[in-house]
Amino acid sequence: MRGKWFFIAVTGLLGILTSLRSNEVGLVLFLLFLLFQKIVRRTTKKEIFLFCLVFTLFCFRGEIEKSWGKSKITGHEEAFTIEIIEPIKMDGDRLTIRAKEIKIKEKLLTTYALKSEEEKNYLFNNLSVGAVCKVTGNLEEAGTPTNENAFNYRDYLRTQNIYWILELQKLKMDDCKKSINLISSLKKLREEGIKYIDNNFPAEMSPLASALVFGDRSLIEDDLLHAYQRLGIVHLLAISGLHVSMLVGTLFYLGLRVGITREKLMNGLLLFLPIYMVLTGASPSVNRACLMLLLFLLIKKFKPQQTAIGLDVISFVFVFYIFLTPKSIYNIGFQLSFTVTFALVLSSTIILKHYSSPVKLLIATSIVSQVSSTPILLYYFYEFSIVSLVTNVVFIPLFSNIILPAFLLVLIFYLIFGEALNPILLLLNAFIHFINAVTMKIAEFPLSTVTLGRPAPILMALYISSIPLFFMKWEKRQKSVARLLVVPVSLFLIQFSTTTYSPKGVITMIDVGQGDSILIKLPYNKGTYLIDTGGTLQFSQEKWKKKKDPFDIGKDVVVPFLKSKGITKLDKLILTHGDMDHMGGAPALLKAIKVKEIVLPDVQESSTLEKDIVDIAHQKNIPVKFVRNGDMWTAGDYVFHILSPVVSSDLERNDNSVALFVEMGGLKWLFTGDLEEEGEKRLILNYPNLVVDVLKVGHHGSKTSTSENLVQSYKPKVAMISAGKNNRFGHPHKEVLERLSKEKIIIYRTDESGAISYYFKGNSGTFLTINP
Incomplete structure (x- = not known):
């Protein structure tokens, strides 16, 4: 087996993927792997048999994991006995606990709304890991993504065998005991x-x-953590091989200095490392580093004459890890830690050994890490750092x-x-x-990262397959490293060009809950516009209730969605009116996305939020254009007409919303902001002969909008409604839905279907929703 563990690791991974993910694809990949072994490596029949045996074993292990990975909880239970298994998390008035139900032996994510500052301090000081508490509460499943490429929280929890979120009704220390x-x-x-x-x-x-x-x-501010990510050095904030090696080396050195024998030190470290894994949170990077060091020490202890092969050690640890916890392959930290370590170990004997200068070696190591991790970073975060070297x-x-x-x-x-x-x-x-x-300042440089969006499956496969090619070329041309960048840069350019200059256009009503945000991306990069940004109503709170990083629609929903599409620049940000649910996310968006022009309604009195946006625009030297009916602009073959507000109008803010009309993809679109009945009357009066195919229903389907007069005058075929699920306003109202249904108008709703997209090419297109 010496020197063969890498192929065992590949076989085991294919077995797990075949069982957990896709039987057909995994099986095809395994057959290609066997073909490679037979033709290229001329592997013996015994080794082929061994690979088949390992593949079958890991397929079986994956099937067992799938059979175990089912909740025994029905969802109707209300009383539980839970043991706290991880340190509690407190953020504002929200307590989060990872716990295990004692009787059913199933993990739960438990949340609790703190009632007072006194209760918060008391629980923080008294509630800890190991406590066993009798509690009552309501169960619910984690949400699934309602926007394309969004984080799937339900799947994330299920990879950790957590199937339910338990919202506690009360939590008293009298009901808890120590375990x-x-x-x-x-x-x-x-x-x-x-x-x-x-x-x-x-x-x-x-x-x-x-x-x-x-x-x-958890104590690091979100902005600082994001700055480390932008600079490609966030790995320094995670305990990994560097930290473990330094700590163990220091302990070994100090032990020798005080007279402890090597044998005793080795035995002590064999006992210390598993303890250290738990003390540092047992993250994949910690586990990988500690397990590798444990294996090195065991080989040194029991086979002192045998030299441990680094590739065999990391491969054995990988095999052990995924056999023990198959679902760990879905963990981002696991993927990054093992991918980068494999790349460094493989390159250490064929590439890195050629660099004697510490600076050159560090640069070469950074290149290896960057190239090997980029596909993962693009898939999950849509961008990577170009200053990380x-x-x-x-x-x-x-x-x-x-x-x-x-x-x-x-x-x-x-x-x-x-x-x-x-x-x-x-x-x-x-x-x-x-x-x-300094970190924050450098991270502000506009060119510190490259955002390409999430790669398509075919491109993702090309990225992964190009990594071995890159290292093979590097091995043959140690003095021409710069020329090697042609391989990854070519793929980057392919992704950039296919994303940015696609012949297809798209109109997406992003699901921002109770608000509006609509992306218009024209074919061939003729124009990229965002109508509104959504927004979350902020209420004044006592200091103890304030969260460290409050949820922001702009930062947490709209910006990630745009970046996942490779969009880092908007030609126009059109803010229809000054309500929070339409422009509350704008400040966060302006911080992350470049905007060429901001469009606002030309009204007599602007809201406080509109004035704040104008101030931000002036600070960033972004032109602001105030529009009214009759204004227009052209982008390629597309003409955008502003139909509202009417100059010198004395209507309310909603009725002075920017209304936009454009013909795209063979359909005529009317975006109405929050126009209500009075605004609609003014619109019909000024544009009585307008033909509309798709109507963006005004004011989220409020009964004060989408009047009978509007529906009868414009006769739309499709209606799109942006509303929050189970919102407290009752949007969209029953009367509006009945009015639209009566005219046989097709209705799309974000509260039911998630994001709604219309993909078009030329004069034809298709509507698609996240939830069918």
Whole structure:
């Protein structure tokens, strides 16, 4: 088996994928794998038989996982006995607990709405890992995505064998008791360690220290975390091989210095590493690093004469990992950690060995990591950093040689000397503040990342298959690394051109809940427009209720959707009127997406939100155009007509919404914002002979809009309604739906179907919805 474990790992992965994902595709890939082994490697019949045996074994393991992966809970239960299995999370007035139902032995994601600041503080100080509580609550399934390429929270939880979310009615410590076992004790120790750092370390330092020492990034501000992602150095905030190797090396060195024998140190490390995995959160990167080191130590202990092959070690750990937890293959951290490690191990003996200079070696290592991880980053995050080669050269030595050792030493000495160490903490905090400020500043550079969107399946396959080709070419041309970039750059250009200059156009009513946001993307990049951004109503709250990173429609829904489509620039942002549910997401969008022009209604009195948007536009040097009926613009063969508002109108804000008319894809479209009956009357008066095929129903289907007069005058064939699921306004109203149905108008609703898209080419197109 020596030197063969890599192929065993590939076989095992294909077996798991065949069982869990797609029987046909997995089987075809395995047959191609066997063909490669027979023709290229001239593998013996015994090895072919071994691969078939391993493939069958892992297929069987996957089938067992599928049979186990079914909930035993019906969904009607109300009383539960749960054990807290992970540190509790508190964000504002929301408590989140990962727990296990004791009787059924099934994981639950448990949430609880905190009633007061006193209750929040009390539970934070008393509720911890290992507590067993009797609770009552209501069960519901996690939501599924309602926009294309959106994060699938239900699937994410199911990969962790969590099938239900339990919303607690009440939570009292009187109903809880402590449960003592080794794992829960270690997790409780981790929880206390995170709290200790948060309570005693300065504000800038504590989030980073918590991430580097205990593997918890929940304290890091979202903007800072995003900045690390943009610079391609977010991996430094996760405990991985670098941290584990440094810690073990330090312990080994100190042990030898105080006279402990190598054998005792090795035995101690064999016991310490599994404990360390639990103390640092047992993330895939931690588990992978610790398991690899454990295997190296075991080989050294029991076969001291045998040299461990790095590729065999990582392959064996991979096989062990996916056999133990098959669904881990869906974890992003698992995919990135193993992919990059495999790439580094494979290249270490054929590529990296040619670089003796530390700087050149670090650059080469960064290239290997970047190339191998880019397909994963594009699939999940739609973009990758182009400055990471430079930032890694600077930040990796900074973190490995200064920040991480400093945090470990400071934590140890603070436990001994306490507040006497505060002056050193303040100095280190000032240094971290400077590093964070520099990171945020660099991340603001517009060209720090490349956004290409989610690759199509065929392109994804090309990306993956091009990685071995890239490394093979690099191996043959060690002195021509720059020319090798032709391979990935060519694929990037293909994706960019096919996405940006597609002959197909699309109109998408994005599901933003109770609000409006409509994307218009014309063929051949003739124009990209967004009508409204959606928005979430913000109510004033007590300080203790405020979340660290409040949900924002613009940041959390619209921007990811646009980026998943490879859109980083809008020719026009059309904000129909000043209501929060139509333009509340604009500030976050303007921060992430380049906008060439903002279009607003030309009205006598602007809302506060409209004035704020104008201020942001002036700061960013974005032209603002105030439009009224009669205005128009042309993009290629398409002419966009502004039909509302009417100049000097004394109507209410909704009735002064921007109304837009355009003919696209063989259909005539009317987008009405929140026009109500008075605004509709004015529209019909000014444009009595308008022919409309598709009507964007005004005001989310409110009974004060989409009047009989409008329907009879324009006779649309299709109506599109944007409304939040189970919204408190009752939109769309029954009267409106009956009015539309009476005229046999096809109705599409985001609250039922999710996002609604019309894909067109020339004068023909097709409507598609996320939920059929």
